[in-house]
Amino acid sequence: MVRSILTAAVLLLAAPAVAQTSPAPASAPIPMPEAEALGRRVAETGTLASLLPLLIARDTEAMVAEHPELDDAGKTRLRGVAADTAKAAIDRMLGAVGHQYALRLSVADLQALVAFNASAPARNWRAAEPQVIVATMQTVDGFDFKGEAWKAYCAAPGSACPKAK
Numbered sequence: 001m002v003r004s005i006l007t008a009a010v011l012l013l014a015a016p017a018v019a020q021t022s023p024a025p026a027s028a029p030i031p032m033p034e035a036e037a038l039g040r041r042v043a044e045t046g047t048l049a050s051l052l053p054l055l056i057a058r059d060t061e062a063m064v065a066e067h068p069e070l071d072d073a074g075k076t077r078l079r080g081v082a083a084d085t086a087k088a089a090i091d092r093m094l095g096a097v098g099h100q101y102a103l104r105l106s107v108a109d110l111q112a113l114v115a116f117n118a119s120a121p122a123r124n125w126r127a128a129e130p131q132v133i134v135a136t137m138q139t140v141d142g143f144d145f146k147g148e149a150w151k152a153y154c155a156a157p158g159s160a161c162p163k164a165k
Contacts, residue, residue, distance in 0.1 A: 031102035038110035040098030045117035049094060050126040051133060056086040 031039070043049060060082040064075050101110065116122050154161035 031099070032107070035102035035105075035107050035110060036099060038107065038114055039100070039102035039105070040095065042101050042110060042113045042117060043094040043097035045114075045122070045126065046097070047126070047129050048097060049090075050129050052086075052090055052093070054130040054134070056082070056090075060086075 060079055063082065064070070064078055067074075067078065070078060101113075105113070117126075150161075153159050
C-alpha cells in the first residue's frame with residue numbers, strides 16, 4: 001500500500017511540472033555540485049517532503065492494523081522498521097527530486113527557491129499543504145473519472161454508446 005500511495009503522491013505532485021516542462025535531454029550535462037546541493041534543499045522544503053510523513057504515518061498504522069497477531073512489542077518494532085524504511089526511501093526520493101531540479105533549473109533559480117522556501121509564508125504554506133491535500137481528496141472521494149467521462153461522452157449528441165444491460 002505504501003508504494004502505491006507514494007507513487008500516486010509523486011505523480012500527483014509532478015503532473016503540473018511534467019505538463020509544463022520538457023524533459024532534460026539524454027545528454028544533459030552533469031549539474032554542478034552547487035546546483036545539486038541547492039536542488040536537494042529545494043526538494044527537502046517542497047510539497048512532497050511535507051506530504052510524505054503524513055502518508056507514511058497513515059500507511060504505517062494501516063500496516064500495524066493489518067497484523068493483529070502482533071503484541072505491543074511487535075507493533076512497536078514494526079513501527080520502528082517502517083520508520084527506518086521510510087527514512088531511507090524519503091532520502092532516495094528527495095535526492096532524485098533534487099537532482100532533477102538541478103538538471104532543469106539554473107543556480108540563480110534554485111537560490112531564489114531556497115530563499116523563498118526559507119521564508120515564513122513558504123513555511124506556513126508547507127505546514128498547511130498536507131491538510132489541504134487530505135481535505136481535497138476527501139472532497140473528491142468516490143469520484144470515478146472514467147465512469148463520469150464515459151457517461152458524458154454517451155450523453156453528447158452524435159455519440160453511439162451501447163445500451164445498458
